[in-house]
Amino acid sequence: xxxxxxxxxxxxxxxxxxxxxxxxxxxxxxxxxxxxxxxxxxxxxxxxxxxxxxxxxxxxxxxxxxxxxxxxxxxxxxxxxxxxxxxxxxxxxxxxxxxxxxxxxxxxxxxxxxxxxxxxxxxxxxxxxxxxxxxxxxxxxxxxxxxxxxxxxxxxxxxxxxxxxxxxxxxxxxxxxxxxxxxxxxxxxxxxxxxxxxxxxxxxxxxxxxxxxxxxxxxxxxxxxxxxxxxxxxxxxxxxxxxxxxxxxxxxxxxxxxxxxxxxxxxxxxxxxxxxxxxxxxxxxxxxxxxxxxxxxxxxxxxxxxxxxxxxxxxxxxxxxxxxxxxxxxxxxxxxxxxxxxxxxxxxxxxxxxxxxxxxxxxxxxxxxxxxxxxxxxxxxxxxxxxxxxxxxxxxxxxxxxxxxxxxxxxxxxxxxxxxxxxxxxxxxxxxxxxxxxxxxxxxxxxxxxxxxxxxxxxxxxxxxxxxxxxxxxxxxxxxxxxxxxxxxxxxxxxxxxxxxxxxxxxxxxxxxxxxxxxxxxxxxxxxxxxxxxxxxxxxxxxxxxxxxxxxxxxxxxxxxxxxxxxxxxxxxxxxxxxxxxxxxxxxxxxxxxxxxxxxxxxxx
Numbered sequence: 227x228x229x230x231x232x233x234x235x236x237x238x239x240x241x242x243x244x245x246x247x248x249x250x251x252x253x254x255x256x257x258x259x260x261x262x263x264x265x266x267x268x269x270x271x272x273x274x275x276x277x278x279x280x281x282x283x284x285x286x287x288x289x290x291x292x293x294x295x296x297x298x299x300x301x302x303x304x305x306x307x308x309x310x311x312x313x314x315x316x317x318x319x320x321x322x323x324x325x326x327x328x329x330x331x332x333x334x335x336x337x338x339x340x341x342x343x344x345x346x347x348x349x350x351x352x353x354x355x356x357x358x359x360x361x362x363x364x365x366x367x368x369x370x371x372x373x374x375x376x377x378x379x380x381x382x383x384x385x386x387x388x389x390x391x392x393x394x395x396x397x398x399x400x401x402x403x404x405x406x407x408x409x410x411x412x413x414x415x416x417x418x419x420x421x422x423x424x425x426x427x428x429x430x431x432x433x434x435x436x437x438x439x440x441x442x443x444x445x446x447x448x449x450x451x452x453x454x455x456x457x458x459x460x461x462x463x464x465x466x467x468x469x470x471x472x473x474x475x476x477x478x479x480x481x482x483x484x485x486x487x488x489x490x491x492x493x494x495x496x497x498x499x500x501x502x503x504x505x506x507x508x509x510x511x512x513x514x515x516x517x518x519x520x521x522x523x524x525x526x527x528x529x530x531x532x533x534x535x536x537x538x539x540x541x542x543x544x545x546x547x548x549x550x551x552x553x554x555x556x557x558x559x560x561x562x563x564x565x566x567x568x569x570x571x572x573x574x575x576x577x578x579x580x581x582x583x584x585x586x587x588x589x590x591x592x593x594x595x596x597x598x599x600x601x602x603x604x605x606x607x608x609x610x611x612x613x614x615x616x617x618x619x620x621x622x623x624x625x626x627x628x629x630x631x632x633x634x635x636x637x638x639x640x641x642x643x644x645x646x647x648x649x650x651x652x653x654x655x656x657x658x659x660x661x662x663x664x665x666x667x668x669x670x671x672x673x674x675x676x677x678x679x680x681x682x683x684x685x686x687x688x689x690x691x692x693x694x695x696x697x698x699x700x701x702x703x704x705x706x707x708x709x710x711x712x713x714x715x716x717x718x719x720x721x722x723x724x725x726x727x728x729x730x731x732x733x734x735x736x737x738x739x740x741x742x743x744x745x746x747x748x749x750x751x752x753x754x755x756x757x758x759x760x761x762x763x764x765x766x767x768x769x770x771x772x773x774x775x776x777x778x779x780x781x782x783x784x785x786x787x788x789x790x791x792x793x794x795x796x797x798x799x800x801x802x803x804x805x806x807x808x809x810x811x812x813x814x815x816x817x818x819x820x821x822x823x824x825x826x827x828x829x830x831x
Contacts, residue, residue, distance in 0.1 A: 271300035280325055280342040287319045288338065299339040302604075303332045307597075309606040309748075310635075310678070311713045317639030324348050329639065330679055336604060364423075364431040365539040369688040370636070370653045374500050375422060375430060376690070377739055378473060385467035386737055387499040391507065392463075393732040395491040400522060401483065403725075405442050407517035410527035411510060412440050412477055417535045417649040418510070420501050421476040432539075435476035444483040455486055463494070463735065464580065471498050499736060503652040504714055505635065507734070510648060511718040519725035533643030538651065541641060542686055549687040553655075554695050556681070557629075560658060560704070564619055564628040567706045567741035567762040581737055582760040585753060586772035588779065593752040595783040603668060603786065607748040608711040609675035614778040615709050615744060616659035616674070617794060618771055621801045626662030631655065631708030631740065632678070634685045653685050654738075656692060656704045667793050668786035707742040742768070766811045770804035 276285040276299055285297040292306045308316075313329035320327050326346045335341045367375060374387050412418045419438040424430035447455050462482065471478045479497035486492060495511075502510065509532070517527035588596075600607050612632065619628045636651035637644045644651075659674060693703060722729040741759040746752070754772045758765070777800045781793055 270305070271298065273298040274300055274339075276338065276342070278342065280345045280347075281338060283323045283325045284320060284327070284338055284342050284345065287316055287323065291315050291319065297338055299337065301338050302601075303336050303338075303341070304604045304606075305601045307601065308332060309713060310608055310682070311715075314635060314637055314639045315645050315715075318637075318641075318643075318645050320345070321348055321640055322642065326640070329682070333604070333606075333675065333679060363536070364433050365536055366542065367422075367430055367432060368539065368542065368636075368650055368653070369686055371422075371432070371500055371650055372430075372688045373690055374739075375424070375473070378470075378498075378500070379424065385470060386739055388467050388470055388736070389497050389499050389502070389507075390463060390467065390735040391495040391497075391511075391732065392735065393493050394730040395493050395727050396730060397489055397727040399483075399489075399491055399727060400518075400725075401444065403521040404483075404518055405481075407514050407521055407527055408440050408442070408481055410517050411513045411529045412438060412479070414513075414529040415510070415532060415648045417501050417506070418479060419476045420478070422473045422500065438476040440477055441480040442483070443480070444485070446485045448485055448487060450486075455484070455492075459484065459492060466494065466496055467580075467735075473498070473500070499650070499738070501650060502648065503636075503650050504712065504734070505637070505651070506648040508715060508717050509646065515718065515722065515724035515727070515729075518727070522725035530646075533647045535647055535649030538638070538641060538644070538647065538649065541638060549684040550691060550695060552680075552684040553687060553692045557656065557658060557692070557696060557704075560629060560696070561625065561627050563704050563706070564623050564625060564630060565706050566619070566622060567759065569762070581735070581757045582765060584756045584758070584765060584769050584772060586755075586769070586775065588752040588754065588776060590751075592776055592779050592783075593748075593750070596748070596752065596779055599783040599786070603671075605671055605675055607752075608713065609671055609678055610779070610782065611711055611746045611748070611775075612657060612659070612678065612709060613671050613674050613782075614775050615707075616657075616661060617778060617797050618774055618801065619707070620659075620661040620794065621798045622771070627658070627660050629656045629658050630705045632657040632681070633708060633710040634682055635714065636685055653687075653689075654708055655681065655685060655687070655689055657681065657709075661790065661794060663790055665790055666787050667782055667790055670790045671782070671786075706740060707744065708738065708740050709744045709746065712745055712747045767805060767809070770807065771801075774800055774804055 273296065276282045276297075281299065288294065288297045288301070288303075288306065288308075291312055292308060294301075294306050297306070310329070313332050316332065317327055317329055324347060326348050327341060327344065331341050331344045335344055378387055416434040419435045420432050421435055422430060422432050447458065450458065462484075466482070477497075478501050479495070482494040482496070484492040513529050517529050521527055596607060596610060599605070600610060615630060616628055619630055620626065631654045633652055633654045636653045637647075641647075657678070659677075661670075663670060665673075696704070718729060718732065720729065720731055736757075738757075741762045743757045745755045745757070747755075754775055756768055756772060758768060774797065778793075778797060781788065781796055
């Protein structure tokens, strides 16, 4: 028996059933198809007003999305602050206004005049959004849902893919109105009333429940000291995470409220990642707080009617064949996995442990230099940050050709209403970055941005199929780290006010199933956050790698013409220095723990 056959033999019954389902689906599809100061932001050109209908439509859309006072024919998309997420919104809004453009047009043509010249009129009015998915209607799973369900259904720790959104609420909270607001939003969104079925059917499906009351737990902690409340809250989070969800019963969400003072609460909204991504999470929170404000004002909840997630699920039909061909070409000849963590995920099981976290705040001047650099050279911050992790990963693995995961928004810009839809659109797929070329750093980054743009056009395929196309089995993988650039709209943030309530310190706790998840935020306060498995990733060495992003960004923005080998050499020197320091700290901590253990042992004797 081969090692792969032995792994399959040890999988749970549920996982073997899912593998059989997807193997049959594969066969059926196969048969059917047999330095800030040095790089200041460029001055805006003299204003030339838009003239044609296409130019006026695009100018209005750019002005709204990019929050610009006015947009002229010679204004540059990147110089106005455009990025990949803005592109999704602009393409969607332009299509709704009757004009077809692609994200690639924004990245390549750049000026309003040239983008308008590439645009085409949309034939007929925008397609109707359709009605909500009817109760009991079955739909296929998204590519990301397939992987999540596989890990969640058979043997993994129940806390895998459980999301806990925590915040403090200050003000006079009307608990009854708060519950009603949540229930109104759950009732209005089919994605929040979704359950999953995979037993006794040919393929796993998701089904909308007609009525799914959201469970709400509340407790009064006012008599406890702050330390006691913190301890109780940590215990609750651990127990809540381990509790998990019955994936066959909607809703895959619950709410908890803990009163700490007359006008202070802690709130936890727990949901399964199977039903929502971060963009959708923000839409739900905005709707809940809007409903709450209307209820407090004496009105009805009236949650907005959002486009159905089922329209996206219908769109997925027939897409995967072409996507898989792209992935075979993109990953042909890849030398092997690029790993940063020790062993831990065996036999296809996500071993969900309490995640540790590290954070590194990028210096404000470095962040300003990054923004100016991107605007001047027609790059997105996401492309530059992906380049940073690729270069640091190449140094860590001593490889010229590296692969890591990138999480994609997954929202087709040409799908009507996609920016306002609630569901799980994201997908995590491998990004291959070749770091051995002798080109300049700037040329390399432009090539990486083109690769990311092409990848996004082929993002609707399960990771498992990509890896199986390379001969990898379940439990193997091309990468164990992923990079998430958090640039989706954030309507509910620290300080948000609604109905007399103030939202403070919102955070999301989640285990995405990888030993290392890097989350980057850009803008006025750029930061890097790492969620990692402390049993597999050394925290001190990880902190050193996060700090090395400062070196990378300073080198790139200070001299974009620097040859890529010179950039890598400089990063390697810094990586070795920081790594040695991190190892020294780890050894010092180990010695301290050993000395304490010896003293305790001597005291016991």
